[in-house]
Structures are given as structure tokens and as C-alpha cells.
Amino acid sequence: MSGPELVVFSLLGLAGVGSAVAVVSGKDLFRSTLFFGSFLLSVAGLYFTLEASFVGIMQIFVYVGGVVVMILFGIMLTQQEGARLNASLERRLTVAGPVALLAGILIAAIMTTSFKTVREVPGVDIATLGKLFTNDYVLPFEIVSVLLLAALVGAVVVAKEREK
């Protein structure tokens, strides 16, 4: 990574990590969700630095524009006064230890592994992606579309108020 790239990566990474920490530790759910939005935008930025602009755009389109708004709806509709958001300090510490250990192991493993990397894989254009979707991955593509339909119907059925 060249210097400027490293700067951009560090800024986006710091923004992402900071947002993520805010998401999982904040006392206010609404703000957590907004921080989740900024986390997603940071990740989208990382996608752009990875020359995956379509994925980055979709990240904004689907995640920020769709999922976050949907979650905001969820918060609005299930909001409770004075509900505690966090587990007890004891529990948080209990969880933090193993999770930090796991992340540490992962990072150590990543850093000590030498990957067979190829520099400068040219960014794929959308046409190539589209061809992949409609040729190599047409079956998963169709399955995902069925899944989305099922989720649509299922969500409506589950969330619908039972008529007495």
C-alpha cells in the first residue's frame, strides 16, 4: 500500500472501527443505529478503495438506504422507556475477554500467513459481474430471489397483527 492509500485506508478503518464500537456500546439505540449507518458507509468506502465500486454502491443502496431505515422503523415501533441496552459490566467483561482473544488469534494468524496475492487485479466492471450472475451463479441468483420473496411474504405474515 502506498502512502496516500494507507492514509485513506486508515481513515476509513478508524471511522469504521469507531462507529462499530459506538454501535455495540452506546446507551442509546437510535444513535447506535446512526453509527451503524456511518459504519456501513465506512465499509462502503473500503469497498471503493478495493475497486469494488458496485459492491460499495450496493452497500449504500441496500444497507444504508434500506436496512438502516428499516431498523429505525423497528426502533420506533418497539421503543421502551428506560430499557437497558447493555448487559451487566461483569458479563461484558466476561464476553470481551474471549472475543478479544478470538480476534487476536485471527489477526495473528492473518499477519503470519503469507497469502499468494496478485497485485493490481483490475477492477471488474459491472457487465462482468452481471455476466457472472447470469451464467456461473445463475442458480444462487435465482435462489436468492426466491429467498427474498419468501422473506417478504414471511415478514408480512410474522409481523401482521393476528385478527382476533
Place this chain on the structure above:
Amino acid sequence: MGLEYYLALSAIFFGIGLYGALTRRNAVAVLLSIEIMLNGATLNLVSFSRFTPAKSTGQVFTLFIMAVAAAEVAVGLALVFALYRAAKTVDVDEIDMLRG
């Protein structure tokens, strides 16, 4: 050498999300944390697609994961609504109807 940085970052994201999923008491907050974990994973995939010859499969899968995540959030939120109606709370500590 950039791949390791991205992978390490995704591992950190994953860990943060995991921590949140295990400590948050609100069902929606748990959902958020799980999404963070998912993003860690997808970042991983996209990084590999950028730095390894397996061309753009990672991006394709990231897009699949996004679609699945959107479906997951929709269904998850529907469940949260149903839960809220049934239990009048979304506190996962208080929702222990499965308790033996």
C-alpha cells in the same frame, strides 16, 4: 501487502460485532451487531477478490450476502415486532420462554 490489513480490519469488525451480539440486551441492537459481523465477513470476501486471482467471485458473493442480509433484517424485524407484541419487551434477557 495490503491484503493483510484488510483482513485484520475485517477480523476486528467481526470481533466487535460478536462482542455486541453477546452483550446487547435489545433484540434490535443484537441485530445490528450481527450485521457488523456480516460486514466484517463481506469485507474479507471483497479483499480476497481484489488481491487474489479468483476473479470477482468475492464480489458476487458479497452481493449475495447483502441480499440475504436484507432478507434477514426484514424477517428479523418482523420477529422483533411479533415478539414485542407477545412479550411487550425486546430485552433478550427477559425473553426466555424457551427456558427449561
Place this chain on the structure above:
Amino acid sequence: MNVDFTAGSLLVPAAWGLGFVLFSALNVMFLVWMERKVSADIQSRWGPMVRGYHGSMQLLADMVKLLIKEDILPAAADKKMFALAPFLVFIPALLALLVLPIGPGLIARDMGVGLVYYLAVPSLASIGIFVAGWSSGNKYSTLGGMRSAAQLISYEIPRSLSVLGVVMLAGTLSMMGIVNAQKSLWFIIPQILGFLVYYIASIAEVGRTPFDLPEGESELVNGYFTEYSGMRFSFFMMGEYVALLVACLMGAVLFLGGWRGPFGLLPQLGPVWLLLKAYALVYVAMVVRWTLPRYRIDQLLEISWKVLLPISLINVALTAAIVFVGGEWLRGLLG
């Protein structure tokens, strides 16, 4: 990604950013004045006439008034969020200008996924609206915010689908590419259905009458910005007008040939043509606003799901059929 932190390369984006801000500020001023005049015309009255020629300086006076007004912070408000919300509404609209092709080769950033960018970024305003409604600590505001978000989400779908036909005909997502593809035929002709859906959905997304439910005065006092006053209020105003302008500019780019004059006339006037086309669309929107009554929420959602969505799907299917059957002929036609 090629990042370049040299002084020259940093200057260009800075210049673009400044240009966008100035451009939108000027246009907002003009649009507000225009709106007042159009409404007055429709209602058979004069409108502002005192300040400047035919009241053209009225908005400056209004600005001064808003700036010196007290900035009220509601006691129940979440102060940081309350302050943040206007920017969250204003900035996405502004960011959309990033992919606007102004003239041949004249574009801030010609992304390969430009069209998707345009579809994705302005919709982030819904989060700002949500934040504004929620942070006000007022149930009318919250309800207004939720309504607005629901409206935005539901109209995003037909809007996104409506431009698919354009993409199919142009064969690219790049905005520049789309303009280039309309060299000989504006897409409004083969994509009349898509255009209508896009236009209606855009008006709804911007939240203008007859789709201005989120701020319906008679039901929700003034929607999500009830509690806002002074400068913060003016930001919402600006955000709304910028969004309207951007929607119309993009409509012109996508369906009316962008900066191209009719029949290839006066190509030197590229940006002027674009602005003229956009203002034509804005004028229609204003006439619609002052002519039609407001819809009910159920009618609003019904129009989205039961009218616009099927139409846009039919449009996609028709376009796909045309492209599939007459690909050669079409390519010849489009040059």
C-alpha cells in the same frame, strides 16, 4: 484506487465542491422565488412584488429574516441529533450532483456505476428526515418522520425500476454514457412509461404536493420540521429545493438528452440546455403542486405499489423484449 494527494489533484475536487454549493444556493433562491410566482399566477395574484424586480430579492430578505430569528431548541429534543438532522437531509441531495454530466466531458466524477450512485445517495436523506423527526421529541414530528421515510422507501422501488429501461437501451450505468447514447433519440420517446414513473416517483421522493404527506399541516402540524426554526429550518427548505432540482436535472439527463439541444442545435450551450430542460420539469412540478390536492396515506402507498410498480415492471419487460428482438435495428437508430 489511485489516490493522489498532490496539491493540483486536491484542488479540482475542492473547486467542484465549491461550485456545487454556490450552484445550489443560487438555484434555491431562484426556485423559491419561482415557486411563489407560479403559485401566485395559478391563484391569480401577484406574489412578492416589493423587493427587487417583481420581488426577485424577496428571498434575500427572507434569508436575513431567518438568520436573525431565534434558534429555538426544544427542551425535549436530542440536541446533537437535532442539530445534525438538517445536514443529513441537505448533504445527500448535494452529493448527487457529483455524477451530474453538465456538458461534454464536464462531470465531477464519471463513475461506472453513476446511475446507481444517483439512485442510492439522495435516498440517504430519509435517514436525516428520520433523525429530524425523532430528535425533536415531539410525536407529530416523529410521526411525520416515519411517514416520510416510509414514503421514500416505497417510491424508491418504482423509481429505481423506471430507469432500468434507460440502462438497457444505453447499455451502461455511467451517466456520461447515457447522455452519449441519446445522440439521435432522446429516451423519453422509447421510455415514455419509464419517464412518467420516474417523474411521479421523484416528486413523491422529494415530498412535494400531492405527495407532501410527511409535512401535512392539517394532520401533523408541519411534519418532521415542526420544531425547526431559523437557519436550521432554511436548511430543510434548501434541501428540498435542491432535491427537486437534482431530480429534474437527472430526469433531463436520463430522458431528455442531457446537455444536448433539440435536434443537435447549438451544442455549445450544453449546460444551458440542461438547465432549461430541468427548469421545464420543475415548472411542471410546481404547477402540479398548486393544482392538485394532497393524497391520503393509503392512496399514496397504493399508487406506489399498485400503479407505478407494475407499470415500471411492464416497461422493463417491454424494453427487454425490444432490445432482445431488435437489438441491431435499435443500435442503428441510436447511432
Place this chain on the structure above:
Amino acid sequence: MTYAWLIPALPAASFIILLFLGKRFGKWSHFVSVGAILSAFAISSFILYQVIGGRGSEVLIPWLSIGELDLNVGILIDRLTAVMLMVVTSVASLVQIYSVGYMKEDRRYHWYFACLSLFTAAMLMLVLSANYVQMYASWELVGLCSYLLIGFWFEKKAAADAAKKAFVTTRIGDVGFLLGLVVLYYAVGNLDVGSVLAARLAPAVATAASLLLFLGAMGKSAQFPLHVWLPDAMEGPTPVSALIHAATMVAAGVYLVARSYPIFAASGVAMDVVAGIGAVTALMAATIALVQRDIKRILAYSTISQLGLMMIGLGVGAYSAAVFHLTTHAFFKALLFLGAGSVIHSAHTQDIFEMGGLAKKMKGTAFTFAVGGLALAGFPGLSGFWSKEGILTAAFVKGAYPVFAAALLTSLLTAFYVGRLYFVVFTGSMRKNMQAKVHESPLAMVAPLAVLAFPAGLVGLIGSPLFGNAFQGFLRLGESGEHVNLMVMGLSIAVALAGLGFAWIKYSTGLLPSGLIKTSNPFFLLLKNKYYLDEIYTRGLVAPVVGGSRALFSFDSGVVDGAVNGTAWLTSKAGDLVRRAQRGQIQDYGLVMVLGIIVLIFWMLTFARL
């Protein structure tokens, strides 16, 4: 004669019908059961007619095959069967008719008739059995029915206890029966009645088998020392007592010995044991009967005593005389019991010394009771006289003088206690409190008495020398019975008259001072307490068994249950412990998963380095 299966089938069908529909029939239930038993009676009569005509049959149907053991079921009809069928069906018919009046007020009316039908059916099946296993099954069924009927009024503790006592006591005999069957099976290889009786058994085997079978007979026929259940069985309804004593239950034991007579005859020891037990039983029961105050108990002991006489007859080889006595006894004992029932029904007491002078109000009952009593006492000319005569003669001729003496003494005592019973109950002055309530019983009760009086009085004639011992000749296929021994007959007449006369003097004339025998007399007390047999059983058998059971129970509840409960406790505690991990909190599971993943990664890094 294949239709003979109808004889047990009809009452059995009646039982099933009443079992399921009895509640609906209610007070009309008896039509089903009486109809069934009368039909069975008619068929039995026809079969008797055919058997007299010289026909017999044995039908065997393979039933089941267990290894080497092939079991058949079937119907065996010979002369003994025909006679028994007549006795059972006729007595059962009359008892059932009588019950219609006697049980009228009972709220389990239909259930009573259902049990009675089943009882009769079981007895008929027993009599008709062509296979010992089949017979054993019927035998057990008879035991079950006696349990149900003796304990019919199970609300009364005494009735429930008596039922249990009868059941348990007879079970002791049943075990003997079963073991006897095992011995027979090993000796013969087959348990069909025909082939078992035809087999030539080694003397030792015959002795073992017959003694074991006799153990069963002792239980059912209330022979000493297994007789203790019978007096207690008086807790059942009186018609049931009549049925048990006359035709069904107790007759089963005698029938078993009579049916298996060839086996017994093959073993001198067995015959001596049978005769000896019979003598002891007869004498013991007669002496106890002398001092009893309860009308039904007196009759019960007389039954035991008479059964003892029958065993004597069988033991001394007077097979036909014994069966003859069984027949005559069935009639007059049924008559006596039904008469006693009639008395109890109207006097509402069972203590004879609370009665007196009942003959004035209950002429029919008194007369028929007198007939039955005289027959039992061996009054010359009546049926009991002739049948007892045959047994006495056989004993004397055979030279079994101790047995003969015991039988003769029994006859004397019998005549005395019968006289005592009759005179105390029916003659003399009536108690004040009795006068108002005593009345003659309804026709449904008196009519069977009247009907029964004829066979009770006269059935003996067919076996008397006057008719050439036709009955004995019929049973023994033409061979006539013992020749008349005038000396025995004279002795018999003398003891009967002496006993009756002494009773008359003692209880009717008042010539003897009333305090002649002190009630504190040890011999009197011994008799009154039935030789303390119940107490001996209680102390000697029941107490150790109960004590041992208690010890075993405490071992069971302490050690065995303790181990089981300990296991359960341990399991539940372990469950509590494990349950902590199963809190229903997904986040906890997630944490455990994280730990598991860490462990897995370490494992892979250390041992499975890729």
C-alpha cells in the same frame, strides 16, 4: 352331543350381556340369567336322558401348542358328568329364581346375576372339561367367582375379608392341583382327561399325583386343615352360600377326586389319606357345629362335615356312594340354605337363640326346612339316609373301622345339631320383638323351597336298595353298589333317631336343666372357638409371614427404594447443574460457541497444522 357346549356357553353369554348391558336391564336382569340357566338345565336333562340311553362322548379340539405340550380343549360327557350337570344346573336354577326375591332390594342387582351366571358357567365348564388344563382354568374361574360373590357386599369389612380368605386359602390348594398336573404331565405326557385316566401309573407317581390333586380338592371342598374359609364365606348373600355349598364350589373338590378316581385308586396311601382327612374333617366340623349360634355357620360346618363324609366314601372306595351323597347333599343343603335365607330374610338375624316359634308364621319354610334337616340328619327313608348309608356300609365292609366309627359318630352329632337347629328356630315360643316382623317369604323364595323339597327328600330313593341301587349302578356302569348290611343300617337309624331325640328332649321339652353344660367348660370353649384353628393360623402362619414381609418391606423401602431414589436424586441434581447451561439465552450459547471456536483454533494450530 356337540350341543353340550351350550350348557356353559349360555350362562357365560348371560354374564357378558349383563356385564355390558346390565345397568340398562336393571331390575329385569334376572330374566337373562335365569333364562340362560333354565335353558342349560333343559339341555342337561336331555343329555342325561341320552347318557342313560348309553351314549357318551368326548370332543377334543387342539387349542394351543407350547413346545412339546399340545393342549386340547373339549367336552367330555360321561355318566359322572351328566349327573354333575343335572345337580349344578338344577340347583343353580333354583338358587337364581330364589335370588330374584332375596336380592330384590340390592343396588348391584345386575352385577349379582352376572356373577352368578359366570359362577355357574365356570362350574359347568369345570364339569365338562375334557382336559385337565381346561379344568384347572375353570377351577380358577370358580375361585374368582367365589371371591366376587362372597365379597359381594364388599362395603362390609367382614365380607371383603372373607372373600380374601376364601381366595387365599383355596389358592393353597390350587398350587397342589397345579403341581399335580405337572406330575401327571411328566408321567403321561398329555393332560387329556381320557388319556390320563387310562394311563397305568407307577404307584409312587400315582401317590404323588393323587395327593397333590387332593390338596386342590381339600382347598375347594373345605377339608381340614383348609376348611377355615368356608364358615367365613357365610358373609356372602345366602343364595350364594347355597350355591357354593350345594352345587358349585365345594362340589368341585369332590368332583375332582371322583373324576380322577382311577389315579387315587392306584395308590393305597392316597386312598387312606383321603379317608383319614375326610374322617377328621367330618368329626371336627360336626363337633364345632354343635355349639354354633349362627344359623348359617351351623349349616356351613354341616357342609364341611358332609364333605368329609364324601371324602370318606371316596377314600374307602365307595366312589358311587360318595357321588350319590354329593348329589343328595346338593339338594338338601341347597334347600336348607335357602330355607335359612328365608328365615334370615324375615327375622333379620342369624342368631338361632334370638329366634323361636317361627313355624307358626312361616309354615312353608318350616316344613321344607324340616324335610331338608331330616334328610341331612339321615332320617330313615329320606335321601340323606340312603346316601350316607352307602358310605357307612362301604367303610364297614372295607374294614376301615376307625373311619367307620368316626363317620357313625358324625352321623350322631349331625342328627343332634340338626335337631337343635330346627327346634330352637321353629318351635317354642316366639320372641316379642319377632312377632311383628316375622312373615312368610315371597313366592319367588318359597316356591324354590317347595320345588327343592321333593328332590331333597326323595332323590335318595333312586340310589336306595328299594330301587336296586340304580344310581350307583348307573355310575359304575351296571355294577351295583354295596350290598345292604343290616347291622350298619340299624346302627345308622339308631344314631339318627338318638341324636334327633336327644335334641328334642334338650331344646323342645325342657326336661333337661338348661345349665347342664357350662359355657366355661374348656371343651365347649374349644368347640366354640373352632379348635382355635384360625388363631393358630394367625399366630403360626400369618404372623411370621407378615413379620417377614414387614422386614422385606423395610429392606425394600430402605435399601432398594433408597438406591432408586438416590439415583433419581442424583439425576435430578445433575440435571439442575446442566440446566444452568440451558438457560434459553442465545447469547450464552454464543459465548460458549466462541470459546469452542478458540479451542478448535488452538487445536488446529497445535496438532493439525495445515
